[in-house]
Amino acid sequence: MVSTFVKPMHREGIRFVAIFAAVTAGLFFLTPVAGWLGVGLTVWCYYFFRDPERVPPERDGLVVSPADGIVSLIEPAVPPAELGMAATPLTRVSVFMNVFNCHVNRAPVAGHVTSIAYRSGKFFNASLDKASADNERNSLCIRTPAGDDLAVVQIAGLVARRIVCWTSEGDALAAGERFGLIRFGSRLDVYLPPGVSPKVRIGQTMVAGETVIAELAGTAGPGQTP
Incomplete structure (x- = not known):
């Protein structure tokens, strides 16, 4: 109890x-x-600031939510330019955290951090679409063992004024591993690799490190269709 x-x-x-x-x-x-x-x-x-333990799915190739909260947007968008990824629209899944959500951020996939880029900006309400482009943010590109690049972006919000990232370029992350935190109310964007479709809907509740957002191509389990 x-x-x-x-x-x-x-x-x-x-x-x-x-x-x-x-x-x-x-x-x-x-x-x-x-x-x-x-x-x-x-x-x-x-x-x-609670930091409960989470149990990520064991199957390889699953993309899990990087944050607790609600899916606020699912749309095509170009990843942050400062990451140096191709300027091609990818499916972006945005998870909005209110001030009552757990704010510890977790890696959506297993892989190596190939780049990290911080950019100062404004503090619009993180649930707004323009927050991805205009707000203060910290972006990571994670390359999976299969060679897929996935971007995850910490975005400051109306109340949040501090993005914390304790991961460095070259670090290896496990899916669901803690990599950062945002204070106090904010948003996480995940840019899925080309051809990967989300398995969540707008308004769905996410649990960081546990809720599956998508499945990478060619990683379906036995008896499943990739």
Whole structure:
């Protein structure tokens, strides 16, 4: 029962929870009402930085969601130019995270990080289409063992003002492995390789590292059609 409500917190959240707790202690000296409001906000801050374990699918070639949230867009789009990928439209699946979602980001596929590119920008609502082009972002290109290139982009939102990426170029990532985090409310875009169709719909709820977004060509399991 306890594990259902109490989740591990990522280390990125320690100082924020400490700040919220210190402010809350001060608020109690002013008025109990303000103090209890601070308690609620401190609990929310802890919950925002929760980092539960996830169990990715074991079959190779599956593309999993890089974030918790809702599929907000599925459309053709050119990957960020700074990644140096071909300027050809690919299917882009966008997952919008609100301030109540877990914000730890996970690798959508297994592979090596061939490039990482950060670009400063604006802070429009991350659910808007223009956020992909105009907002602050950090982009990664991951090459799978089969040679497919897949882009995943961390996009800051209206409230989020800090993109964290602790992965470097050349690193090997497992599908579902943690690679970054965004504070506080944002979006992840996944650009699928050519010819790969999504298996999700707009409005569908995603679980980072577990929900299958797509299947790479030629990787269908026994008895399945690629």
